[in-house]
Amino acid sequence: MFSKFFSKKSIAKEQIEAIEQFYQSYRSDIFPEGIANVCQLRDLEIVDGNITLSLTVPFACESELDCFAEQLLSEQQVSIIVDGRLDVLNIKKHDITGIKNIIAIASGKGGVGKSTTAVNLAYAMQAEGARVGILDADIYGPSIPKMLGKEDVKVTSRDGKLMDPIEVNELAAMSIGFLVDEKDATIWRGPMASRAFGQLLNETAWQDIDYLIVDLPPGTGDIQLTLAQQVPVAAAVVITTPQDIALADAAKGIAMFNKVNVPVLGVIENMSYHLCQNCGEKSHLFGQGGGELLSKDYGTQLLGQLPLDISICQHADQGKSALVENSAGDIAQQYRRIAGKIAADLFRQFDARSPATNEILIKQVD
Numbered sequence: 364m365f366s367k368f369f370s371k372k373s374i375a376k377e378q379i380e381a382i383e384q385f386y387q388s389y390r391s392d393i394f395p396e397g398i399a400n401v402c403q404l405r406d407l408e409i410v411d412g413n414i415t416l417s418l419t420v421p422f423a424c425e426s427e428l429d430c431f432a433e434q435l436l437s438e439q440q441v442s443i444i445v446d447g448r449l450d451v452l453n454i455k456k457h458d459i460t461g462i463k464n465i466i467a468i469a470s471g472k473g474g475v476g477k478s479t480t481a482v483n484l485a486y487a488m489q490a491e492g493a494r495v496g497i498l499d500a501d502i503y504g505p506s507i508p509k510m511l512g513k514e515d516v517k518v519t520s521r522d523g524k525l526m527d528p529i530e531v532n533e534l535a536a537m538s539i540g541f542l543v544d545e546k547d548a549t550i551w552r553g554p555m556a557s558r559a560f561g562q563l564l565n566e567t568a569w570q571d572i573d574y575l576i577v578d579l580p581p582g583t584g585d586i587q588l589t590l591a592q593q594v595p596v597a598a599a600v601v602i603t604t605p606q607d608i609a610l611a612d613a614a615k616g617i618a619m620f621n622k623v624n625v626p627v628l629g630v631i632e633n634m635s636y637h638l639c640q641n642c643g644e645k646s647h648l649f650g651q652g653g654g655e656l657l658s659k660d661y662g663t664q665l666l667g668q669l670p671l672d673i674s675i676c677q678h679a680d681q682g683k684s685a686l687v688e689n690s691a692g693d694i695a696q697q698y699r700r701i702a703g704k705i706a707a708d709l710f711r712q713f714d715a716r717s718p719a720t721n722e723i724l725i726k727q728v729d
């Protein structure tokens with residue numbers, strides 16, 4: 364496959380062979396079936412003096428491409444840059460224009476940090492290379508405008524038909540909070556709230572969104588069930604804290620998605636532990652091991668454990684995000700790891716369900 368690059372005299376044959384061998388054998392959490400079986404090889408060339416391997420990738424995974432290059436350097440002493448052009452696969456067919464995949468973020472219990480996690484995951488998927496949108500499905504208590512620092516912003520429409528999403532750090536956002544005052548929405552009853560949500564989803568001018576993160580309202584009542592059925596959700600992620608009560612409610616959340624045949628990609632345990640700023644000691648303030656147990660019991664996986672951290676709280680309260688403010692920090696890296704796993708496992712939902720996947724994969728490695 365790499366022999367076509369041998370004529371590129373600027374790259375030594377031995378280097379091309381080393382890169383090929385590594386590429387053919389590279390496997391990881393993100394690429395368990397091998398990077399060569401998922402990505403499409405485009406070129407191997409010198410760009411600005413660097414050997415550059417160009418690939419087309421079907422899900423957001425920039426950190427993983429960096430890991431690939433780092434390991435190639437440490438194991439084969441070949442230094443390359445991996446240029447991953449993202450062409451995200453649409454996992455579940457639907458007719459909402461401008462969006463490829465919809466991922467629901469849910470929690471059984473309120474106050475577990477679902478919206479905070481949804482916003483940070485949206486930024487993390489963006490950092491992984493995707494174009495991301497976030498839709499606030501909480502009609503009665505929208506919190507996304509505040510978390511994005513856009514509380515006083517109201518939507519406009521360029522074409523007089525569709526609403527333009529609010530752009531924040533290149534994230535496209537929509538919430539009832541951008542349309543009406545909170546007190547006006549709280550008097551709406553169930554059907555009105557569902558209708559309002561349908562309008563937010565369908566009447567926004569989404570553009571080129573690889574992943575739309577939908578922040579569902581807390582709980583597993585009628586509203587959540589209707590939303591989960593009404594929206595062509597490709598997969599869901601459930602947020603919990605390690606407390607027993609939150610875990611019990613998270614279990615109801617997983618059961619709800621199972622009922623409406625929405626695959627649950629996994630559970631994120633938020634406020635999982637606290638690291639002492641002085642001595643670095645890890646303490647499990649709300650218990651330990653619950654998220655893991657819950658995932659096992661319900662046949663899903665623990666996608667990650669996020670710390671209870673003052674900076675997460677302060678950033679959220681100030682309408683900022685750790686991903687934007689401190690992109691190289693530990694917390695940003697943790698969110699990015701989880702985001703990469705979500706994108707990879709979402710891609711595999713397609714893999715598991717559809718015989719067409721093999722066809723696509725074969726076409727990609729041709």
Ligand SMILES: Nc1ncnc2c1ncn2[C@@H]1O[C@H](COP(=O)(O)OP(=O)(O)OP(=O)(O)O)[C@@H](O)[C@H]1O
Pocket residue numbers: 470472473474475476477478479480501504506580581633634669670671672673675676677679680
């Ligand atoms: N990992 C964390 N560390 C510290 N504070 C956090 C963390 N996650 C969330 N918080 C804080 O917890 C509070 C509740 O978070 P958030 O509003 O995201 O919860 P929620 O589950 O979406 O709530 P609701 O049920 O109202 O929708 C916020 O003040 C937020 O800043």
